[in-house]
Amino acid sequence: MTTHPEYRVAAPDILLVEAVNNIRPPFSTLRAGDQVLVQIARGLPLEPDVEQETSPLEYQAAVEFEQAFKTINAIYLVGANGSIDLGPYYGAYPVAGKTVEEAQQLVLQVLKDRFGLRAPQVSLILPDVAGKQAISGEHLVRPDGTLALGVYGSVYVAGMTLDEIKSLLETHLAQYIYQPELYVDVLSYNSKTFYVVMDGGGYGERVVRLPCTGSETVLDAIAQVQGLSEVSSRDIWVVRPAPAGSSCAQVLDVNWSEIVAEGITTTNYQILPGDRIYVEADRMISIDNALAKLISPVERVLGVVLLGTRTVQQIDNPNANNNNFGF
Incomplete structure (x- = not known):
C-alpha cells in the first residue's frame, strides 16, 4: 500500500469548514438590528x-x-x-x-x-460581537470550482490543497472577521473516483462509479458492487489510465482465485483515482448469448410463417382444427 499524493480539492468535493474565531472587526459598521x-x-x-409647593409624594414620583x-x-x-x-x-x-x-x-x-x-x-x-454569519458546517465545491461562504461571498478553491484553502479563506474573511482562524478538512471525497465495469456477456456492460478514499483494493472494489455477477468469469484486470496522447495503457492482471481462496495479495492491487476494474463475462455464457441473439430472429420468422400457414389452413378448412388439433 502506498499513500496518495497530497489531496487537491475539486468539484464536487464537500469540505468541512469551522471558524475558531468569528468576531466582527473593529472597523465594521453598525446596521439596523444591532x-x-x-x-x-x-x-x-x-x-x-417641579414647583416648590409640591407634596413629598409628588416630588418623589417626579424624581x-x-x-x-x-x-x-x-x-x-x-x-x-x-x-x-x-x-x-x-x-x-x-x-x-x-x-x-x-x-x-x-x-x-x-x-x-x-x-x-x-x-x-x-x-x-457591542454585547454581541459575532460576525454576520457563522462559518461552520459543510460546504460544497461548485462545478465552477468555487466555495460559497454565504454573505461573505465565494472563493475559488479547485486544485488547491487544504493548507492553501485554509490560508486563502482566512485572508478573504479578514475583510469581515477579526483575525479569523479556520479549520478545513474534506468531508466527502467526491472528485476522486474509480470504476468497476461488469461485462454482461453480450448484453452490455454495467459501470459502477465509486469514490476513491485512498485505501481501496481490488477486493474492496468487488465487495462494493456486491461481488461477481452470475455471468462473470474470474478474468479480471485493472486498467490504469495513460496520460493524454499516449498510445498504450497500463494493464494489471488480477488472479481472483489467489486473492479470495488462498489469501495471496500479490495481485490485490491498490486502486488509484481513475482506475478501471474490468470483470469479463464467462465465455460459455457469452457464446450462448451470442447464439441466442443469432437464432432468435430466425425463430421469430419461422414462428410468423407457421402462424400464417395455420391461419390460412383454418380459413380454407374450418373443421381442420377440430379434426387434427385439440387437447
Missing part, C-alpha cells in the same frame, strides 16, 4: 423641575420619573431607520453606517452641542 450597550455619565441633571428616563445604562436596538432612541430627553441618534467609535463620538458631541454639557462621558459597546 444591539448596542449605551452608558452615559455626567449627563442631564436628575433633579426634577423617579426623571431617573427612569435620564439614566442611560441599557441595551438599545438600532432601529429600521438606522437610529438608536435614548428616550424622550436625549432623543435619537443616527448610528447606522458608523463604527462603534464613530457612534460614540456622535453621541458625545450631541450632548455637548445640544444640551451644553461640559464634560459628559459616553460608552458604546
Whole structure:
C-alpha cells in the first residue's frame, strides 16, 4: 500500500469548514438590528423641575420619573431607520453606517452641542460581537470550482490543497472577521473516483462509479458492487489510465482465485483515482448469448410463417382444427 499524493480539492468535493474565531472587526459598521450597550455619565441633571409647593409624594414620583428616563445604562436596538432612541430627553441618534467609535463620538458631541454639557462621558459597546454569519458546517465545491461562504461571498478553491484553502479563506474573511482562524478538512471525497465495469456477456456492460478514499483494493472494489455477477468469469484486470496522447495503457492482471481462496495479495492491487476494474463475462455464457441473439430472429420468422400457414389452413378448412388439433 502506498499513500496518495497530497489531496487537491475539486468539484464536487464537500469540505468541512469551522471558524475558531468569528468576531466582527473593529472597523465594521453598525446596521439596523444591532444591539448596542449605551452608558452615559455626567449627563442631564436628575433633579426634577417641579414647583416648590409640591407634596413629598409628588416630588418623589417626579424624581423617579426623571431617573427612569435620564439614566442611560441599557441595551438599545438600532432601529429600521438606522437610529438608536435614548428616550424622550436625549432623543435619537443616527448610528447606522458608523463604527462603534464613530457612534460614540456622535453621541458625545450631541450632548455637548445640544444640551451644553461640559464634560459628559459616553460608552458604546457591542454585547454581541459575532460576525454576520457563522462559518461552520459543510460546504460544497461548485462545478465552477468555487466555495460559497454565504454573505461573505465565494472563493475559488479547485486544485488547491487544504493548507492553501485554509490560508486563502482566512485572508478573504479578514475583510469581515477579526483575525479569523479556520479549520478545513474534506468531508466527502467526491472528485476522486474509480470504476468497476461488469461485462454482461453480450448484453452490455454495467459501470459502477465509486469514490476513491485512498485505501481501496481490488477486493474492496468487488465487495462494493456486491461481488461477481452470475455471468462473470474470474478474468479480471485493472486498467490504469495513460496520460493524454499516449498510445498504450497500463494493464494489471488480477488472479481472483489467489486473492479470495488462498489469501495471496500479490495481485490485490491498490486502486488509484481513475482506475478501471474490468470483470469479463464467462465465455460459455457469452457464446450462448451470442447464439441466442443469432437464432432468435430466425425463430421469430419461422414462428410468423407457421402462424400464417395455420391461419390460412383454418380459413380454407374450418373443421381442420377440430379434426387434427385439440387437447
